[in-house]
Each structure stands twice: as structure tokens, then as C-alpha cells.
Amino acid sequence: xxxxxxxRDPELARLQLQAIRQAVAGFDRTITLxxxxxxxxxAIYQHGIRSLLPEQIRLVSGPGCPxxxxxxxxxxxxxxxxxxxxxxxxxxxxxxxVPGSSSNLLQEQARGATIKIVYSPLDAVxxxxxxxxxxxxxxxxxxxxxxxxxAAAILTAAQKDLDNFYVLCxxxxxPGPMTTLAGDPEIQVDGYLCPAHVSAIIGANAYQPLxxxxxxxxxxxxxxxxxxxxxxxxxxRQVVAGxxxxxxxxxxxxxxxxxxxxxxxxxxVFETCAARWRGIGDIPDSGLQLRPDYHRFDAARxxxxxxxxxxxxxxxxxxxxxxxxxxxxxxxxxxxxCTPEDPVGACMVSSEGTCAAEYKYGx
Amino acid sequence: MCLxxxxxxxxxxxxxxxxxIDGVQREACLMMIEGVEVxxxxxxxxxxxxxxxxxxxxxxxxxxxxxALDMGLVPE
Numbered sequence: 377x378x379x380x381x382x383x384r385d386p387e388l389a390r391l392q393l394q395a396i397r398q399a400v401a402g403f404d405r406t407i408t409l410x411x412x413x414x415x416x417x418x419a420i421y422q423h424g425i426r427s428l429l430p431e432q433i434r435l436v437s438g439p440g441c442p443x444x445x446x447x448x449x450x451x452x453x454x455x456x457x458x459x460x461x462x463x464x465x466x467x468x469x470x471x472x473x474v475p476g477s478s479s480n481l482l483q484e485q486a487r488g489a490t491i492k493i494v495y496s497p498l499d500a501v502x503x504x505x506x507x508x509x510x511x512x513x514x515x516x517x518x519x520x521x522x523x524x525x526x527a528a529a530i531l532t533a534a535q536k537d538l539d540n541f542y543v544l545c546x547x548x549x550x551p552g553p554m555t556t557l558a559g560d561p562e563i564q565v566d567g568y569l570c571p572a573h574v575s576a577i578i579g580a581n582a583y584q585p586l587x588x589x590x591x592x593x594x595x596x597x598x599x600x601x602x603x604x605x606x607x608x609x610x611x612x613r614q615v616v617a618g619x620x621x622x623x624x625x626x627x628x629x630x631x632x633x634x635x636x637x638x639x640x641x642x643x644x645v646f647e648t649c650a651a652r653w654r655g656i657g658d659i660p661d662s663g664l665q666l667r668p669d670y671h672r673f674d675a676a677r678x679x680x681x682x683x684x685x686x687x688x689x690x691x692x693x694x695x696x697x698x699x700x701x702x703x704x705x706x707x708x709x710x711x712x713x714c715t716p717e718d719p720v721g722a723c724m725v726s727s728e729g730t731c732a733a734e735y736k737y738g739x
Numbered sequence: 740m741c742l743x744x745x746x747x748x749x750x751x752x753x754x755x756x757x758x759x760i761d762g763v764q765r766e767a768c769l770m771m772i773e774g775v776e777v778x779x780x781x782x783x784x785x786x787x788x789x790x791x792x793x794x795x796x797x798x799x800x801x802x803x804x805x806x807a808l809d810m811g812l813v814p815e
Contacts, residue, residue, distance in 0.1 A: 379745070379797050388801075391808040415742055442740045468785075470740065496786025498768065521741035524771060525785040573741040576782065576790040606804060628797035629743075629782055629790050638771040638789060728740065 414728025579634025
């Protein structure tokens, strides 16, 4: 993979760890750094980065997995839609196993529903075009990395004049929850490893208001081991120096202004709204809804279904884990009743959920 | 979910490109980025190229890292 070898150089990693140790030497308290991106979560576990860092640096995972932060009511609505006649649910793979209040999409498939896993939202548009007798509902979940691709799919469906393509929209945006958590005294985030590919779209400048409001350092960081160690080093140096600014470690992809062309497509179709985040609650201006011109593609408006009352599983601590307050091992269900084969909470379902990562790679 | 795969552009026709990584080819839509040429590396997410990968920046980051480590470390 491009640059993978250079950014995994063990000798440079060893030197970087030495630099991190020296940066925090003599600093008198623990430094808590939060990542807010499922791919970072996975990479931290996969490369054993926690075990390499000095004890003084605590890495916590925040609400960076879009599947994990999707409220259970959304899954219930998707389940209800899948029970409609002549309806095909098209989704990225992770969503189909997320438990709803009493069922999930995989179980509905076993009972006869048609669920298609797609690689791109455009695949769902093509599916609708090929099956004019059926309503195709794409499950629109994801942050700003994914939302422009769904917007592009909707524009394509509009261009093709399709009347059987819909999106059940639960897109969310950064950095709303990062701002909410920065103000939470129970968590005390000292710095953010900002999400890499979300930032490719929104730009590093998008974190400046958060830095200004809470004096919390933000470093946009890539996914390879050297990227992440460098991101940690840049944050640690800011924390020790008592400064807070936005820096970009992942400059080979992320620009200060992001990708304006992708944002134009995104905001042509969607507009900002309040959104409910599992574990955190309602956050203003942290979600996306379809603009009125595109309401004809809105599954929630066009395909009304009765949705069962939402029930969160008793004892599941996903909410606290998503805020970085608890680790998976603190949850009594972890590895006992909640496993990747039989998940109770979304953090165990998604391949990039914190519980799935800790289950696979260990603490 | 925000996984992006760095792939090299092999051919471009209208707004669609064939991109390759490790011998695997995939079609990707180029509508979100500008000025892409055959041979460029792009980041692919859900069937779309969402950004170009800046080779100069990639090397600069590594170079800066090496220099900073060369200069600033105390032997342990």
C-alpha cells in the first residue's frame, strides 16, 4: 500500500517513542488524548500503541464509529422498512448486524426480507435502476467522509429520474461531539487526535472554533503507526507547553480548507440539523437531513412505517464507552454475553467499534 | 467506516477512473476532486476518490520527522 512501508519503519518508531518519553518527562500529571475515528481505534489496538506509550499518556476512544453512535431507534426503523413488501434494504456491511430493540437486519433477512450489502451508495442507485418494481432503501450512515458519496448517489438518482430510490438518513458531522466532550469535566480531554478522512473533507481549519473555545490541542493524524506516534508527540508537546492550536500531521491528504468540491455536493443535498448520538444525547448542528428539494428521496418521509418503542439492552455500557469514560473491559457483558458472534451493543458489532477492537487484539 | 484506500489511477473516462492497488482494480468516481491525471494516487472511499495524495507532502512529513528526531533526542 502507498507509503505503508515508510510509515511503519520500526527504527523511526523507536526514536519517536523516545521523543515522546522525553517530551513528557517531568510533566506532573496524566495526559488524556482522545481519538474520534474508528480507523484510529483499530490501528491503536492492531499496532499495540497503548502498550508502547509512557504510562503518563492515556489514549481513549471517543464517538468515532458512525455505526456505534447510531441510535437504536434508527435500526428499528430500518427493520420496519425491511418488512414492507417489495422493499430492498441496501447497506454497508456493518449496519446489518447492529441489534435493534427486538431484531436486526440479518434476522429479518433470515425471515425473508431482502437485504443487500453494497460497497458504494452508487451500487444502491444501480440496484434501484435494475429493479423498477421494488423500493430500494439505502441506509445513510456515516460522517462527512461518507455523506458526500450518499449526496452524489442522490444526485445520480435525481438525474436518472428514479422514483424507487430512498435514503434513510442518519448522517452525523464532526466536530460537534468533540466540542460536547471537551466541555465534560468527567472526561478531561487534554488533546484530540482528529479524524483523518473526515478532515480530508471538512479541513483542519474546522477544529479552530473548538480549540478557541476550550483551549484543547487538535492534531489531524493519519493511520499508520508513525503517523499516530507523531500525532501523539505533537499533542504531548502542546500539552506540556501549555498551548492549544490546530496542527496537521496527515498533510499528505488533509488540507487546511479540506475538500470544497466534496462539501459543495454534500450541502447541495443535505442541510445541518440536530442529531441524537448514542451515549451522548442530542447535539445541535451535528447531523444532516435532506434539503426540501430532495425530500422525495427521504425514506422516513415517503415510506411511513410503524416503529416499535426503542429499548436499549440492559447492562450494555456502549454509551459510556463511546464517551471514553469506560473501557470495554469495564463492561460486565464484555466477552461474556457480548461477543462478535453474538453482540449486544453496537461497539461490538462494528469492525471498528472499541469493544470489537479490544476483543480481537486484547487490551 | 471512513476507511480510505490509497489507489493509483490507471485510466480515466469522463468522471470515472479505473484505480489499482496491489493488482486489484476498482472503478471510482472522480466528481469530488479536480485535476486528477493517470498515475496520480488518490484516496478511495465508498467508490469515490475523495482526495489526491500529495507525494511531496508525504516525503516532507517523513523528512521532517527524521530531522526532528536527529536533532532533538537525548541518548537513553
